Amino acid sequence: MTINHQEIELIDSFEQIAVEIHSSAKEGSKAVAQEIAALIRERQAANQKCVLGLATGSTPKFLYAELVRLHKEEGLSFKNVITFNLDEYYPIEPDALQSYNRFMKEHLFNHVDIPEGNYNVPDGTIQKDQIKKYCEQYDRKIEEAGGIDIQILGIGNNGHIGFNEPGSNINSHTRLITLDNSTRLANAYEFPNMSQVPRLAITMGIGSIMKAKRVLLMAWGSHKSKIVRRSVEGQSTDQVPASLLQQHANCKFVIDEQAAADLTRFKEPWLTGDCEWTPKLIRKAVTGLALKLDKPILMLTDKDYNENGLNDLVVQYGSAYELNIKEFNAIRDTITGWPGGKPGPQLPKHPERSEPAKKTALIFSPHPDDDIISMGGTFIRLHEQGHDVHVAYQTSGNIAVTDEFVLRFVDFAVGFENMFDIDGSKSTQILADARAFINSKKPSQKDTPEIRSIKGLIRRCEAKATCRYVGIAEGNEHFMNLPFYETGLVEKKPMGPEDVKLTVDLLRKIKPQQVYCAGDLADPHGTHKVCLDIIFAALEIVKNDDWAKDCWVWLYKGAWQEWEIHEIEMAVPMSPDQVYQKRLGIFIHQSQKDVVPFQGTDSREFWERAEDRNANTAQLYDKLGLQQYAAMEAFVRYHFM
Structure with missing residues (x-):
């Protein structure tokens, strides 16, 4: 357009x-x-x-x-x-x-x-x-x-x-x-x-x-x-x-x-002339007005709407009361403690289907920590509620491991023989070469394939530890190592046919009823955007498969931002204990603690960003007059059929 x-x-x-x-x-x-x-x-x-x-x-x-x-x-x-x-x-x-x-x-x-x-x-x-x-x-x-x-x-x-x-x-x-x-x-x-x-x-x-x-x-x-x-x-x-x-x-x-x-x-189109009142635009107007005036939705009056350019809505619904009730109930229905669907009778306004009661869920994580950072509470709850949860780590995440962190752990040898198919003496030499390279590395020099493998191994071990922490079955973690990412530089290649093929193969192998993927396009170096485009391209290929017709796709935001309140279609609340449980899961990713490379304009650690963002979402629901929770993770459904 x-x-x-x-x-x-x-x-x-x-x-x-x-x-x-x-x-x-x-x-x-x-x-x-x-x-x-x-x-x-x-x-x-x-x-x-x-x-x-x-x-x-x-x-x-x-x-x-x-x-x-x-x-x-x-x-x-x-x-x-x-x-x-x-x-x-x-x-x-x-x-x-x-x-x-x-x-x-x-x-x-x-x-x-x-x-x-x-x-x-x-x-x-x-x-x-x-x-x-x-x-x-x-x-x-x-x-x-x-x-x-x-x-x-x-x-x-x-x-x-x-x-x-x-x-x-x-x-x-x-x-x-x-x-x-x-x-x-x-x-x-x-x-x-x-x-x-x-x-x-x-x-x-x-x-x-x-x-x-x-x-x-x-x-x-x-x-x-x-x-x-x-x-x-x-x-x-x-x-x-x-x-x-x-x-x-x-x-x-x-x-x-x-x-x-x-x-x-776009933000307030009613101020620029006539506009078409779609359901999403109505919700945007009502929630925006409530937050602007610092009033719960049910407390908005005809006068509030009239004085803020929204008289058309009051006319359409007959009164602020009728409009308020409709939008309040719709937003209330986005809240669920059952992200995989609530067992029992069908709930037509619930964000997810009740059947099948036990679903196969596939979480796509662009980097090896986005799963726990962005939807850790939902991740844990899906497992605890009996769903078969798989995680697909789309990239190795190796560029986000500092050289200092490699040096700190360069003496570990677990996994080296298998990785390089070599004996212990050669792995010792690789460790020595790695130390020598990092000590003499110039700012304009990119990592060698061996260094990238070491960094990737560090992040892989952290991701596996997270899966063990959550409790998902051994073998339900999938390390895709998508080729577009493996340049050794911040600059990545565009997505290619092999990236899409690997994703298609995984989808057809697992046949999920639920897919979660990062819809966060504000990632400063674009990895999330490429990963999302790859998933969308793969879904286009598999959409006529029998299993795909019963698959729902949910988009979460990454560490950089959250969905606008009017966009949210499923909000999963967390108690203070669950927030703390998620924090401990994020802490497993020690290579990303404290000072993280390539983190953009936000100097907060990832666990801080996640907690602040989730708390802010809960506060917005509270300000609108809904239930008060410690935190919430938010999702928007993507329709690919």
Whole structure:
């Protein structure tokens, strides 16, 4: 779906920048790629240069992949293209794994026919006393090329564009800046630990960006939705650098549906004109109003609805009382202590089926700890209530084990002979080689296959210990080691046919009546999203199997966020003792305790995130007037038939 800004009247009346919304990041990236390709070809026909301003990070990856495809499959030439990148860490070597120079070569420059002298990335090796002069020359070089025709931007969670942090002046030029701590935390997933994230960067200034003839800012995912709204609908202020683009004459935000979720036209569409009152939108309006006014649902009045733009709902239901009762009962019915279905008589409003009373449940866990972190209470309850519970660990999770943790346990030998099919003397040599490698490892160096195997073994042992802790049957844990993950780097391969085949084979082997999988798309390095796409692709293949017709799929959120209250279709409550029991299960994953690599902007440990999130869900139910619990785990059903 693409929503054309020019065709919208009242619906976008809160937005101060043109916004184009696509169904996915891939579709949005294709649209941007087509615009760039059209300009390149137009300039080629006129025998003119095309000057592009480029960005790095996860946001433009699909864009560069599509440009490469257009070059290889549709003959798009880059011989007339000159590029200038926004920024680069400082100091950093150009061949370092985290270098934006290396990023651009790996994702674009090495795969198209752009002349080597035509692309420009700020130099992270310039002597500090020469940087001011270098930055002036960088801006001058852009001007001499004729100025930037299209500037591509991403957006940081604090609204930064390039590395222009809050407070950057609208007239600022290319310069050396100090990175905000939130930006360093957001980029920490690229580095083994926070201490290695650079504190400085060279960036084009906002003034340099504003000189571009056309600006296209891309944003993907729900974790960008709040800053997109502030930038597009809020005041133009240097405290949100992206909001300064409201003053650009030719700027457009290209975003996906998740990044658009907080725009008024989606969050509160009743404020932008007539809207279609679907059941989900009604629940969103009622719960949102109750939480906004800090009132239980049953205490909302006609006046409350009328004063908050919701008069249509009162008219439709006749009174606030009737509407309140309906929504209160519906939300109450999402609460269950029986996630596998309550035995006995059929309960038509229960989230799960009563029959069969004992179900086969398959929990897909993207990393070896997502099962216990995200749905540990439900996991334990499913087993205790007699269901046949299986866990499929989709990836090895090896990159999330620190080198220090490997050194701490490098002397353990259990599993080595079987892993490498070797005798004890050779395993001793492997341990010695592992220690030597880690002690001499450089920041730009990726782990050897042996080191990755050791790290994967550590996480596998922790996952098996968790399964023993819960009590599920020996052999009900499945280590898939999906190939897309095994690059040794934060950067993963796209999902491939083998990933899907392995998932299809497991589903057909187990034939579950329940499948649980991570619907958390805010995972900062994308593993959850790829794992979910693989499951969806596999379900599409098996959906006509006899067993699949009786299979329900439940989506849980990972460590990064929770479902919105109006989205929840099954809420599994936990007592204080059960919360503590879950915490102890999370503690089994010792390699993920304390300081965890690649954890994004949230410095809390995973057990803290899980408890805070589960407690917050319970508090929301309490505020709406429902039963009070210590914590709740939430699920949304996915219909694949």
